[in-house]
Amino acid sequence: MLLQSIIIGLIAVFMQLDSRVLGRLNFERPLITCTLVGLVMGDLETGLLIGAQLEMVTLGMMSIGASGFDMNKGAIVGCAIVIRSGVDIETALAIAVPLTVLDRFVVTFFDVVRLNLTHMIDRAVEASNYKKAKFVDIVLGPLTYCINAFAVVFIAVYFGEGLINQILEVVPEFIMTGVSLGANIISFYGFALLLSTMISKKNCVFFLIGFVISAYSGLGLTAIAVIGIVLALLFYQLRYGNGQAVTVGAVDELDELD
Amino acid sequence: MSKKGLEVQKNTSLHKKTREFFWGGWCMQTLWNYERQMNTAFMWGISNTLDRLYCEPDEDDKKKEAYQRSLEFFNITPQFGSFVMGIVAAMEEEYCEHPDTFDPRIMNNVKVALMGPLSGIGDALFQGTVRIIAMSIGISLAQQGSILGPIIAMLISFAVSFPITWFGGKLGYVKGQELLREISESDLMDKVMYACSVAGLVVVGGMVASLVNITTPISYGETFQLQPLLDNILPKMLPLAMTGIMYWIVKKGINPILVILGCFVAGVIFQYFGILAI
Numbered sequence: 290m291l292l293q294s295i296i297i298g299l300i301a302v303f304m305q306l307d308s309r310v311l312g313r314l315n316f317e318r319p320l321i322t323c324t325l326v327g328l329v330m331g332d333l334e335t336g337l338l339i340g341a342q343l344e345m346v347t348l349g350m351m352s353i354g355a356s357g358f359d360m361n362k363g364a365i366v367g368c369a370i371v372i373r374s375g376v377d378i379e380t381a382l383a384i385a386v387p388l389t390v391l392d393r394f395v396v397t398f399f400d401v402v403r404l405n406l407t408h409m410i411d412r413a414v415e416a417s418n419y420k421k422a423k424f425v426d427i428v429l430g431p432l433t434y435c436i437n438a439f440a441v442v443f444i445a446v447y448f449g450e451g452l453i454n455q456i457l458e459v460v461p462e463f464i465m466t467g468v469s470l471g472a473n474i475i476s477f478y479g480f481a482l483l484l485s486t487m488i489s490k491k492n493c494v495f496f497l498i499g500f501v502i503s504a505y506s507g508l509g510l511t512a513i514a515v516i517g518i519v520l521a522l523l524f525y526q527l528r529y530g531n532g533q534a535v536t537v538g539a540v541d542e543l544d545e546l547d
Numbered sequence: 548m549s550k551k552g553l554e555v556q557k558n559t560s561l562h563k564k565t566r567e568f569f570w571g572g573w574c575m576q577t578l579w580n581y582e583r584q585m586n587t588a589f590m591w592g593i594s595n596t597l598d599r600l601y602c603e604p605d606e607d608d609k610k611k612e613a614y615q616r617s618l619e620f621f622n623i624t625p626q627f628g629s630f631v632m633g634i635v636a637a638m639e640e641e642y643c644e645h646p647d648t649f650d651p652r653i654m655n656n657v658k659v660a661l662m663g664p665l666s667g668i669g670d671a672l673f674q675g676t677v678r679i680i681a682m683s684i685g686i687s688l689a690q691q692g693s694i695l696g697p698i699i700a701m702l703i704s705f706a707v708s709f710p711i712t713w714f715g716g717k718l719g720y721v722k723g724q725e726l727l728r729e730i731s732e733s734d735l736m737d738k739v740m741y742a743c744s745v746a747g748l749v750v751v752g753g754m755v756a757s758l759v760n761i762t763t764p765i766s767y768g769e770t771f772q773l774q775p776l777l778d779n780i781l782p783k784m785l786p787l788a789m790t791g792i793m794y795w796i797v798k799k800g801i802n803p804i805l806v807i808l809g810c811f812v813a814g815v816i817f818q819y820f821g822i823l824a825i
Contacts (some may be wrong), residue, residue, distance in 0.1 A: 304710050309718055312625035312712060315678055317702040320685050324697045334692055341689040341696070344682050345668035345801035347653040351674040354739050397807055400581060404804070407580040410587050414614045417607055422614070430578030442576040463819045464820055471814025471825055474789065478806055480751065481793035482584075483622070487663030487748060488794075499752025503782040510675040513753030514668065514746075 293330065298371050298443035300325050305363050305438035308352075309431045319343035319364035326368045339368045346382060363389040364436060366445040367448045374449075391466045392441050399433045406430060471481065495520070552600040553644055559599060561717065564636065567595050569717030572629030578796045581803030583620040589632070589658075590617040596636045600643045608642025612651075613639060619655050631661050634726070635717025641724075654726045660740040664747030671750045677707045761785040764824045785823070 300322060308315035315321065320340040327336015341416030343364045350359055371381045406425050413422040445452065488496055498520065516521050571592020578587045597617070601610035623631060635654055642649045685700030762785060765773040777784045798805060817823035 309576050310574045312575065312628075312708055314708055315681065315701060316676070318682060320682055320689060320700060321633065321697045324689070324694065325673075333694065337689040337692060337694065337696065341686045344686050346690075348682060350677060351670060387675075393811075397804070400807070401580055401804060403580045404582060406578060407582055407587060410578075410590070411618065412588075414611060414618065419610070419614060421600070422587075423591050426578050426591040427574065430587065431628070433578075446592065464815055466825075467815030467818035468811055470761075470818050470823060471811035472704075472823055473759050473761060474793075474814055475807060475812040477755075477761075477789040477793045478753055478796070478803075478810065479716040480790050481797045483663065483666060484751060484790070484794060485666070485797045486620075486622070486659060487744060489753065490713060492744055492748055495748035496752040499754075500756045500783070500787060501752075501781075502749075503753040503756035503774070504781065504787075507757075508753075508755055510671050510750070510757060511679075512707035513757075514671045514675065514750050517749030517753070518669075519748055521742040524745050525738065525742045528741065 294369075294443050296329050296448060297326060297446050298439040300329065301362055301365050301438040301442035303437045304365065305434045306431060308527050309434055313352075314411075317361045319347060319361065319368075322361065322365050323368040326365055327372065330369065330372045330517040332372045333425065335378065336368060339378050340351075340364075340370060342378060343367065343381060343385060360389045361387050362392050362442050363387075363498060365442055369446045370449060385471075388441070388445055390472070393468065393472055395437055395441055399437050402433050406433070495524075537540060548814045549655040552602050552606070553640070553779040554598065555602060556599045556640055556643075561720070564596070565633075565713060565717045565718060568592065568629040568632040568636065568720065569713050572625050572627070572712045572716060575623065575625040581807075583618065584622040585628075586618045586621045589621045589628070590614060590631050592628070593617050593635060593639070594638055600639060616651060616654060619658065620824075621658060623666050624673060625675060626708050628710050629716030630719040631658060631665070633716045633721075634661070637720050637723030637812040659767060661743070662741070664743035667747030667754075669741075671754070673708065677704060704792035743757060755786050755790050756783045759786065760823050760825065761789055762803050782816045 303325075304317045304322050307314055320343075323340030323343060324336050327333045327340070330336070347360050347364070352359060359432070364381070366388050367381035367383075368384035370384055371378055406429055410422045410425050410546065413419070413425065484496070499513055499517060502508065502516060503510075508516075556783045559642065569587070577591070579585060580587070594614070594617070597610060597613045601607070601613065617635075624726040634657060637659065638649075638654045642651050642654070678793070680683050681703035685696040685705070687696070688699065689696030760783070762774050763777070814823075
């Protein structure tokens with residue numbers, strides 16, 4: 290039980306590293322991690338099913354910058370607890386969601402740690418200690434994420450859903466839902482951070498075009514991306530296009546009038 | 548200026564440099580922080596280039612300057628990070644060779660101009676398109692009990708991520724050296740940046756309207772409900788308004804940790820009083 294919890298904690302570390310040093314190759318996704326959990330716990334079939342279900346539920350969740358809301362840790366914990374206790378697979382989601390909410394607080398704590406590490410790097414460069422600066426980024430940085438992932442997942446899996454349920458009983462419903470709402474609101478902060486580097490009075494109309502098309506049509510993001518590229522080509526033409534053609538045409542028509 | 552540094556840099560193989568940009572790209576999120584986001588990761592990625600260019604001990608102040616330059620605010624989809632790194636490496640070489648004619652501030656301008664649009668397009672491409680296609684196939688196979696599901700999903704993800712990151716870095720570096728010739732003469736960079744920003748902004752607009760939702764459960768009796776009313780005027784009005792409020796908050800420069808905590812508190816309050824809901 291202890292060993293198994295440790296191994297699952299290590300799966301969580303692997304999941305976390307995917308987005309830190311592998312450019313988010315998608316190893317972090319529930320489909321992959323739950324399969325691994327199933328393999329480790331000797332129930333590949335259930336792992337695959339839970340992985341598929343949780344992947345479907347979270348398919349639309351994207352991480353923009355780092356404002357994203359992902360249930361990757363929650364998926365691992367939910368899958369492990371379901372396989373161990375033999376309850377129906379729908380319970381996995383019911384465990385994943387509150388765990389993700391609780392994890393958010395832990396993430397915030399480590400965000401403060403990472404701010405301090407950033408300043409440590411500034412100071413190291415100032416003191417010409419480049420080796421240290423690089424070390425902090427490539428080792429200590431990912432370490433904060435890995436400790437977070439391992440600790441949360443290990444504790445949740447080892448102490449079982451009993452602990453999660455106890456927390457849930459003590460905390461009123463509206464706080465749980467409210468924290469989820471807060472996490473959604475944070476996503477908009479993430480969007481605003483991204484926009485702050487891109488947008489200006491002149492070009493905000495393009496942002497609005499994308500918004501309005503998506504809001505009224507409900508088209509998926511891929512469609513919007515294609516529309517965005519087409520519009521980019523169009524406006525590029527309008528702004529930098531070959532004005533010569535228009536002038537020459539006008540002159541020709543005038544000639545024909547003589 | 549140091550001939551040795553430039554020589555070392557020029558004698559380093561393109562393969563080795565591309566590998567550095569590649570890992571710099573994939574490791575873009577090692578130390579994400581709310582202050583300057585992926586700045587330290589960018590520094591790490593470009594550090595080998597800087598170490599080579601300024602290898603002489605008496606050039607430490609130039610090296611420090613370059614490192615500090617590399618620590619400016621940065622945010623990008625990891626797979627496109629290598630491309631920007633390649634371009635910046637080419638620029639750092641140019642600056643090292645011609646410090647009197649090359650304005651180092653150009654480098655950050657190029658980073659800023661590129662990162663926004665490339666993030667918008669990149670996130671939509673990798674997390675929106677590639678992942679959804681890969682996982683959809685994986686899900687259907689997994690539901691049939693086949694372990695090929697996750698395997699094929701990962702193969703598809705890798706097949707897109709690896710070449711773009713690898714060749715993106717190479718392209719940015721090689722083309723960067725060529726582009727530098729043209730940059731002062733034509734406004735090619737402006738044109739490309741314009742096109743990128745149009746596409747990128749349209750995509751981010753789409754993200755605001757589709758990725759996350761905020762609604763209001765406010766109603767009065769049985770007949771008046773606020774949300775359908777708002778939807779009739781403009782669907783997703785609340786997400787747009789929330790983005791606007793957040794943009795104002797960003798511009799005010801409020802401490803991000805306070806914003807995060809404030810969002811949780813606000814979320815609980817709004818939920819309790821039934822003002823907002825997911």
